[in-house]
Amino acid sequence: MLNTTILGWVTFIYFGSFAFYLFNMVTVREFWGRLASFTALIGLLTQTAALIIRWIESYHLGIGHAPLSNLYESLIFFSWTIMLLYLIVEWRTKNRSLGAFVVPFAFLFMAYASLSPDINNRIQPLVPALQSNWLTSHVITCFMGYAAFAVSCALGFMYLLKGLEGSTGNSSIYVSTFLKFIPPLEVLDELNYQIVVLGFVFLTLGIMTGAVWAHYAWGSYWGWDPKETWSLITWFIYAAVLHTRFMRGWRGRRMAIMAIIGFVSVLFTYLGVNYLPGLHSYL
Amino acid sequence: MTIVLLIVITILSILGTVVPQKEAAREFTGHLDPALAFVLYKLQLFNIYHSVWFIIPMILLSLNLIICSWNRFPTSWRLFHKALFPPPAWSRAFENLPPHRVLFSKRETTEESVRLENLLKKKYRRVQREDTGKATYLSGCKGAFSCFGVYIVHLSVLIIIGGVVIGNLLGFDAYVEIVEGGSSDTVRLQGGDSLKKLDFTVRCDRFSLDFYDNGAPKSYRSDLTFLKNNRVVYKGPVLVNHPVTFEGVRFYQANYGTMPGGEAIIMVRKGNGKASMFRVGAGAEFKLPGSDVTGKILRIEENLMGIGPAVKINIRSAEGDIQFWVFQYIEAIREKNPGLLEKVLLFNPGRFEPYLFSLERIESRYYTGLQVNRDPGVPVVAAGSFFLILGFMVVFFCSHRQMWIKLESERGGTRISITGKSNKDHVGLQRELLRLVREAIREEG
Numbered sequence: 001m002l003n004t005t006i007l008g009w010v011t012f013i014y015f016g017s018f019a020f021y022l023f024n025m026v027t028v029r030e031f032w033g034r035l036a037s038f039t040a041l042i043g044l045l046t047q048t049a050a051l052i053i054r055w056i057e058s059y060h061l062g063i064g065h066a067p068l069s070n071l072y073e074s075l076i077f078f079s080w081t082i083m084l085l086y087l088i089v090e091w092r093t094k095n096r097s098l099g100a101f102v103v104p105f106a107f108l109f110m111a112y113a114s115l116s117p118d119i120n121n122r123i124q125p126l127v128p129a130l131q132s133n134w135l136t137s138h139v140i141t142c143f144m145g146y147a148a149f150a151v152s153c154a155l156g157f158m159y160l161l162k163g164l165e166g167s168t169g170n171s172s173i174y175v176s177t178f179l180k181f182i183p184p185l186e187v188l189d190e191l192n193y194q195i196v197v198l199g200f201v202f203l204t205l206g207i208m209t210g211a212v213w214a215h216y217a218w219g220s221y222w223g224w225d226p227k228e229t230w231s232l233i234t235w236f237i238y239a240a241v242l243h244t245r246f247m248r249g250w251r252g253r254r255m256a257i258m259a260i261i262g263f264v265s266v267l268f269t270y271l272g273v274n275y276l277p278g279l280h281s282y283l
Numbered sequence: 284m285t286i287v288l289l290i291v292i293t294i295l296s297i298l299g300t301v302v303p304q305k306e307a308a309r310e311f312t313g314h315l316d317p318a319l320a321f322v323l324y325k326l327q328l329f330n331i332y333h334s335v336w337f338i339i340p341m342i343l344l345s346l347n348l349i350i351c352s353w354n355r356f357p358t359s360w361r362l363f364h365k366a367l368f369p370p371p372a373w374s375r376a377f378e379n380l381p382p383h384r385v386l387f388s389k390r391e392t393t394e395e396s397v398r399l400e401n402l403l404k405k406k407y408r409r410v411q412r413e414d415t416g417k418a419t420y421l422s423g424c425k426g427a428f429s430c431f432g433v434y435i436v437h438l439s440v441l442i443i444i445g446g447v448v449i450g451n452l453l454g455f456d457a458y459v460e461i462v463e464g465g466s467s468d469t470v471r472l473q474g475g476d477s478l479k480k481l482d483f484t485v486r487c488d489r490f491s492l493d494f495y496d497n498g499a500p501k502s503y504r505s506d507l508t509f510l511k512n513n514r515v516v517y518k519g520p521v522l523v524n525h526p527v528t529f530e531g532v533r534f535y536q537a538n539y540g541t542m543p544g545g546e547a548i549i550m551v552r553k554g555n556g557k558a559s560m561f562r563v564g565a566g567a568e569f570k571l572p573g574s575d576v577t578g579k580i581l582r583i584e585e586n587l588m589g590i591g592p593a594v595k596i597n598i599r600s601a602e603g604d605i606q607f608w609v610f611q612y613i614e615a616i617r618e619k620n621p622g623l624l625e626k627v628l629l630f631n632p633g634r635f636e637p638y639l640f641s642l643e644r645i646e647s648r649y650y651t652g653l654q655v656n657r658d659p660g661v662p663v664v665a666a667g668s669f670f671l672i673l674g675f676m677v678v679f680f681c682s683h684r685q686m687w688i689k690l691e692s693e694r695g696g697t698r699i700s701i702t703g704k705s706n707k708d709h710v711g712l713q714r715e716l717l718r719l720v721r722e723a724i725r726e727e728g
Contacts, residue, residue: 063495125495128502128523128536190710197679204675208668217524219535219654220456221664222447224332226300233296236289243285246433276300 003054003067004121006046007076008114013043014083014107021099025181026174033096037087040103044083051080054123063125068139071274072121075113077139078270079106081147089151093191097182101154134213142206142231146266148199149238153263155192158182159256189251192259200238207231226276230269237262285351288344292337299331305474330474345444348437359430377689377700384720386699392419392690395697399688402722407686421688429706432677439674442667450660455479457655461487462542463648466510470655481655483530484510488518490539490649503536505651521653531657538652547583547594548643549609560643571638576600583645590616592645598635607634611642682707686719699723 020036023029054067067073086102113119126135165179182188210228211221222228241258244250250258303311308329312320327334388395396412396419403410407423414420457470457479466486469478486508493501502522509517509529521527526535545564552558553572561569561578568579579597587593592611597604609632610616617624624630632640682705689700701720705712 125497125499125501127500131502132524201672201675201679204671208672211664211668215661216526217535219526219533219537219656220658221661224299224304229296229300233293236293240286240289273300 001054001057001121001123003050003057004114006050006053007110010043010047010050011107011110011114013039013046014079014103014110017043018100018103018107021096021103024096025100025178028177028181036096036099037090040083040087040099044080044087047076047080047083051076058123061123063123065126065130066136067123068136069126069130070120070124072113072119074139074143074270075109075119078143078146079109079113081143082106082109082150085144085147085151089191089195093183095183098151098154098158101158102151105150105154129217132213132217134209134216138206138209138213141202141209145199145202145204145206146270148195148202149234149259149263149266152192152195152199152259155188155195156256156259156263159185159188159192159253162188163253185252189255192255193245193251196238196241196259196262200235200242203231203235203238207235227269227273230265230273234262234265234269237265285344285347288340288347291340292344295331295337295340298328302328302331304329304331333474341444345441348441352434352437356434359434362430363427376687376702376704380700380702384701384716386701386720386723387693388697388699389695390697392692392697395699396421396690399690399699399723402719403686403688406719417691419690421690423686424684426681426683429677429681429683432674432679432681435670435674436678439667439669439671442670443664446660446663446665446667448660449663450658454656454658454660456658458537458652459485459655460538460540460650460652461485461505462650463487463490465650466508481532482511483516484513485529485534485653486510487651490651492539492649503539505536505539505653507534507653531659533656533658535654535656536651537654540650540652541585542648542650545583545585545645545647547580547645549580549594549596550641550643551578552639552641554637562646571598574600576635581606585645585647592642594642594645596640600635605635607631607640609640609642611644613641682711684712684715686716 017036017039020032020039024032024036051067054073055064058064058067068077082102083106086098086106089098090096113121162179162182162185165176165182183191207228210231214223214228215221237258241250241255241262244258245255302308312324312329315323323329327336331337390398400410400412400421403421403423407425409425409427410421410423412419412421456473458473459467459470461467464487466484468484469480471477472479488506488508490503490505492503495501505521507519507521507527508515517527517529519527521534521536523536526533528534546562547564549561549563550558551561551571556572559572563569563580565580565583568577570577577599579599580594581597582595584593584595587608587610590610590612593608595606595608597606607628608630610630613624613632624632628634684703684705686701686703689702691698691700701716701723703712703716703719
């Protein structure tokens with residue numbers, strides 16, 4: 001299929017973009033930064049085109065539906081939302097250091113989707129449970145939330161790395177240039193807070209659209225299915241992140257560590273839950 | 284405290300995704316030592332989400348939310364009022380202003396103050412003006428209500444929990460299986476074997492399923508009829524994702540299966556004559572064309588010995604009884620096992636000469652499995668969810684901003700200083716201040 005071939009290229013484009021962001025950080029030359037952003041944008045546009053082509057191809061097969069219906073399609077869409085969100089953040093903050101930490105997530109999810117032999121990349125017809133108008137809104141809101149949490153996790157790593165700056169042991173000139181390129185700690189912390197808020201609101205919307213859908217499909221808006229339960233656990237974790245920030249002033253290092261823990265929970269909600277028995281078996 | 288409760292609920296939730304729950308637990312406990320299984324059962328580990336271990340922290344969390352909100356509310360209320368009527372002594376707010384926030388106008392202070400007051404009124408709901416002999420202060424404020432956002436969020440969570448409780452107390456969750464053509468007015472409640480009688484009768488007229496070319500299921504559909512006092516009140520299909528609601532009770536397509544038996548369509552031909560068709564169920568009798576001989580279907584098998592559908596027929600004539608099987612895919616069997624049908628009399632469809640029997644197909648009778656629910660808590664949960672999102676919008680995206688302008692006469696003109704304060708989003712405040720400065724300059728001409 002044409003779309004899977006193009007998506008295969010996109011994997012490499014994202015890898016290239018990641019490499020250029022890294023060069024940019026160790027050489028501090030504007031050229032690499034511009035090239036990295038350009039490559040990332042080309043990758044996102046190509047991926048958008050591939051998603052549209054896949055959508056059209058599904059109609060040619062007579063089983064037309066949005067490309068959001070199985071593990072392959074969800075991984076592709078996850079990577080797409082991460083890149084979209086990242087490029088918006090880069091454009092708003094005018095800072096490229098985040099790229100070296102976020103783009104690898106997009107690249108890894110693309111590579112997993114394209115290369116894993118366990119993942120079926122064919123366009124499949126929708127089983128009865130998925131034939132719902134809520135499919136699109138549920139998947140989009142959930143993955144916007146997941147993408148925000150991926151960016152937040154990257155910001156958490158950046159915060160911890162930046163914290164190492166000035167400590168003994170990193171004598172290498174590249175390491176210090178690299179660390180210097182990361183924005184100041186307060187900026188990272190504030191940005192991370194805003195991204196977590198974005199992710200939290202989208203996760204809430206994702207759980208709610210899922211509940212409405214379950215109300216029509218499974219007979220109850222909440223059934224303690226493992227994926228539902230884990231999405232609630234993830235929600236609790238980020239609720240705790242925001243609560244401790246507001247009430248106890250937990251910021252900085254603590255916030256960074258909680259952002260990373262939160263994303264582990266997101267990954268388990270998304271992928272790990274498939275190893276537990278449940279109703280969400282198609283994703 | 285809140286955090287401790289959240290952690291307890293989280294751990295219990297994780298446990299519930301690892302330990303099999305409810306129906307799944309029955310199989311799991313089979314592998315356990317009975318004594319251990321009994322202890323775990325008594326600890327409600329197989330129904331964690333409805334156990335006391337889960338409900339108690341949830342009650343405590345609700346109480347915690349109520350008490351925290353109750354204690355904090357007066358402070359917020361005071362802050363809100365203070366925000367509406369800011370104190371006059373702002374001199375400190377105007378200390379150390381960056382140069383771009385201080386402007387000079389050639390016009391008089393009174394004229395400038397009227398102009399700037401009108402400018403503020405365009406953007407801010409509440410604008411106040413105050414003259415101290417030395418200077419004129421203008422203040423504009425918006426978003427003071429944002430300090431109440433957190434109460435909207437907490438209240439929404441309580442409303443959602445309330446909706447869940449209403450659903451659990453007043454609603455029910457049941458399941459029923461109805462054979463095609465059959466009807467039922469009782470349903471089996473989940474999590475127990477008790478029955479519940481409905482105020483009406485449901486009949487399943489037909490169950491149908493459809494497949495894609497690749498064999499994946501495409502649709503499951505039950506055509507239902509709802510009757511009250513034997514009168515048809517409503518007819519309609521139920522599909523996955525398309526439940527039907529009747530008198531507040533929702534019916535969901537949840538399951539299906541085939542009934543043993545069903546009906547066989549058989550053809551009987553006498554010599555080279557015309558074939559007659561019979562549609563018969565197991566145990567039913569039929570007369571062979573042009574004779575007094577009766578045939579009877581003894582068994583109907585969906586898949587006999589793995590070689591497809593078959594019926595066992597008994598023929599009773601003056602000479603006595605003869606029995607034999609008739610296979611649907613007889614050509615395929617003949618090709619695979621040449622001579623088998625002739626050798627084994629029991630498999631010979633032409634055993635009762637001169638009649639030849641053939642099986643067209645077996646029409647299975649399906650039963651449909653319907654989930655039957657009533658949940659009066661749904662609108663409450665929906666309302667709670669709506670307010671939760673509303674609360675998030677207020678908490679996260681609205682901030683209480685105050686803009687202050689100080690005007691002082693200086694060298695025949697006016698010195699204008701602009702500053703502001705915000706309870707969150709300081710980047711946004713800087714942007715807004717910059718905009719205000721720009722607008723003040725633009726109107727200057």
